[in-house]
Amino acid sequence: MLNKLSTYFYQRPRLVLFLFLAPPLLYMLVVYLGSLFLLLINSFYYIDDFSGLIIREFTLRTYAQIFSPANREIFARTATMAFFVTITSAIISFPLAYYIAKYASRRLKTWLLIGVTIPLWSSYLVRVYSWKLILAQEGILSYFINLFGLNGVLQWILSFESIGGSSLALSPLGMFIVFVYIWLPYMIIPVQTALERVPNSLVEAASDLGAKPLQTFRTVILPMAFPGVIAGSIFTFSLTLGDFIIPLAVGNSKFFIGQAVYSYQGTAGNIPLAAAMTMGPVVIMIIYLLIARRLGAFDAL
Template sequence: MTRDAPAPPTDRAAVSSPRATAPRQLSVFLSKRPRLRLSLLLAAPLFWLGLVYVAALAALLITALWTVDSFTGQISQSWTLDNIITVVTGSLYQVVTVRTIGVALLVTLIDILVALPIAFFMAKVASTRMQRVLVIAVLMPLWASYLVKAYAWRSVLSQGGIVEWIAKPFGLESPGYGLPATIITLAYLWLPYVILPIYAGLERVPDSLLEASSDLGAKTWRTLGSIVLPMLWPAIIAGSIFSFSLSMGDYITVNIVGGASQLLGNLVYSNVGAANNLPLAAAIALIPIAIMFVYLAVVRRTGALDNL
């Protein structure tokens, strides 16, 4: 190395300082302001959330306080509590509410009972390969349209349908169209939504705990009851929220296989569609919302939401 040799370029000089393009300036500006960064990131989803939940709910509440001119169908925007009072005191709405809750609870119960063994098999017994196949099989019905599945059940339950064909040799009959058919169909439709959270919950239960339980002499049921179930509880609750809330709002299935019965959704639908009475429909729609609030509050008290 000679003295007058040019000094080797330092690393610093090798990279020319980046050009101050607009995006770069912006990123420099943002990097110093974490709060602004966060608020920009969250603005879009929060705006959507506000629009969908808060504004829609507020609009619903406001509409429920209006009335409609029965003949011309024009909404008269003067405040009144008549609709709410009608809905709370009317015997029709009480009967239908109780029926809807009953259907939703039964659907949820059936779904949980069916989902538990399936999810357990998927998570703990099946091989990895089998597991994938089963997850796809569970998801498969979601690829088909809701309407197609409901109509499929309509033909399955019809006179001369598959159910009757199977049940006849045993001296049984198809339930026909009605509430039992509605419960069967809804339980079928929402099953994937219950299986998946329970399956995910079971995946988190370590096998070592099951082995430990068995090493300590616990039988199958004891292990399930004392180890698996408490750990699984939040997942079951999550699944039940899906099936319960989806059943509470359904009106299409009951229209297709429900025979002559109606649920809260049908009352809302017929008040919007047939009677053109949006305010009353809005008042009725507040019932399932109130019930869901109660349901979530109860669930919260059990502590099941804490580890979700």
């Protein structure tokens, strides 16, 4: 019986393929893409200001609201944060990624990689929470800053309007630190993978031909590591764009995209506006992913 069935399937590879593909594809297409599509449709509806009901007519007026000065500011603020978080993560990730790829012994490499992947997979929420303890005014960071007599420096930095605030826990600077901390592993891994593919002989050849270490880095290593940086930036950029937990937990009262969407959808019940606002990050990320695939970043994932 089973043999017959086996032969039956063996002779019909297309049928087997269909049976294999149908469940995951149906799930992802219907549930996930279907939901995304509905969200897109909702962004073309609008909410009646008086009744608070969603009017299901095609309109672009909700999109027009996105370009109100207040919302434009939210987009600019979030994109700026995502940009700096990405750049900083890329820079910070290099020493560790390079060390793992080029210097660590086989044994040490395994452990270092575990050391990087554990924070990547472990609870995002708990990792955010840890910074509430650290950044608190009476907390551990302030203690050490005072201990080293650096309080004046901190106050000076916090006095800048764009990054400062009443304390680190309530400032964009604090938020920036938390973002970098949270997304850094997402950058280290692809950069390390990319660096792993730089042949040592190439680095040696560069120095044999008279390149200084910095020159080798700039002209040989960096270009080859670049797909890794792009791959990592998919995560750091996208995750920062949409995050609303970190701004809620650490930031000041100035909204980020995620927070705005969260409150439009929740308290205001304005699903069309929330939907339209999420389309910003969606479009940015889809373009980003397509470019990244072109640049070969997916191989570095």
